[in-house]
Amino acid sequence: MPELPEVETIKEDLREHVVGAKVERAELLDRSLVEHPKAGEFERRLEGVDIIGARRRAKHLVVELGSGDSLVFQLKIGGQFLLVPPVEEPTSSLMLVLHLDGARRVFLRDETGYTRAQIYTAEELSERFADLGPEPFSEGFTSGYLKEKVGGRRARIKPLLLDQKVVSGVGNIYVDELLFDAKVHPRRKANSFSDEEWEEVHSAISGNLRAGIEHRGTTFSLYRDLLGRKGSHQNHLKVFLREGGECPRCGVKIVKEKVGGRATFLCPACQREDGSGDNGQLELL
DNA sequence: CAATCAACCTGGGTGC
DNA sequence: TGCACCCAGGTTGATT
Known part of the structure; x- marks a missing residue:
């Protein structure tokens, strides 16, 4: 679930509510959370330490x-980071x-059990992040x-944009939305793009991620912010999960397909696989 | 390099 | 109700 906007929201919440606190004790309830477990080491390295900052790199949450x-978390599909009153304490x-x-207590829960966490030294951390592509809001990320x-x-463009080595933080929801905005079919080959299309794709990436952050993330079922609240970006989605609905641009029915093994939503009229249309190649030939 | 698939785990939704 | 089956916002590694 959590893509860049969701992790960004949680990070900001941590800065507001948790940074500055001290960890008195860490209770590891599911050892599969830790990627390379050594008995007791994870808990020991957290005991008695201050939380001095929170940041995000790609979809990783860094405490x-x-x-x-x-302390690095990869929330993957279902991870939730929750600072909640004892009465609302999650139990499962x-x-x-x-x-x-x-x-106070911070809970990490995950119905899917995919979330992973690891403690790194500064050196190990830069190694861990070495292969990640640029942040979408960094200077180096241009068309x-x-x-x-x-x-x-x-x-194909969609799997490339989901590849964290190309650009970091884009996931399955926002990629469909941004390709819709750019009027680009998810199956288009990257080597078929014009300069204008790269510009469209580039600005659609930042535009959609920014909107997602603005709305504090997208909640279909699992995503919550640090205080357990849902995001609202699901109310602004144009194609994702809207199969059968009308395209907000042209009214044609949104379709669902599989691209690169992932559920994919698009407007078959605005996003032509042959690249014809507003940004297409054919009219240039 | 490109595409597909399985795996990781669990719970929710659906259809019979 | 029960149950089998399919699906999931992510990532990685094996295979072809």
Whole structure:
């Protein structure tokens, strides 16, 4: 579930509510959370340390510790990070509880059990993130970068944009939305794009991610922010999960297909597989 | 390099 | 109600 906007929202919530607290005790309830477990080490490295910062890299949530370590979470599909009053304490699917000073607790729960966490030293962390592509809001992420990076490849655009080595933070919801905005079919080959189309794709990436952040994320079922609230971006989606609904641009029915093994929603009239249309190649020939 | 598939786990939704 | 089956916002690694 959590793509860039969702993780960004949780990170901001952590900054507001949790950064500055001390971890008194860590309770690891599901050992499968930790990627490379050594008996007791995970809990030990969290005990008594201050939480001095929170940040996001791609879809990773990074909790910075006073010890110099970083606690990194990959929430994957179903991970929830919850700071809630005791009365609303979640009881199922719990993987980790951080007992903070002031009797507060942060719960990590995940119905799917896919969430993974790991503690890294500064050096290990930069190694871990070494292969990630640029952040969509960084200076280096431009339409020129996209063209340079994948413009020569024969692969389809959707799987390329989901590849975290190309650009980090885009997931299955936002990629469908941004390709709709750019009027690009998800199956188009990257080497068929014009400069204008790279610009359209580039600006649609930032536009859609920004809107997602603005609306505090997309909640279909599992996603919650730190205080357990739903996001509202699901109310602004144009194609995702709207199979059979009308295209907001032209009124044609939205269809669902599989592209790169992933459920994919698109407008078959606005997003032509042959690339014809507003941004297409054919009219240039 | 490109495409497909299975795996990781669990719960929810659907259809019979 | 019960049950079998399919699906899931992510990522990785094997295979062809």
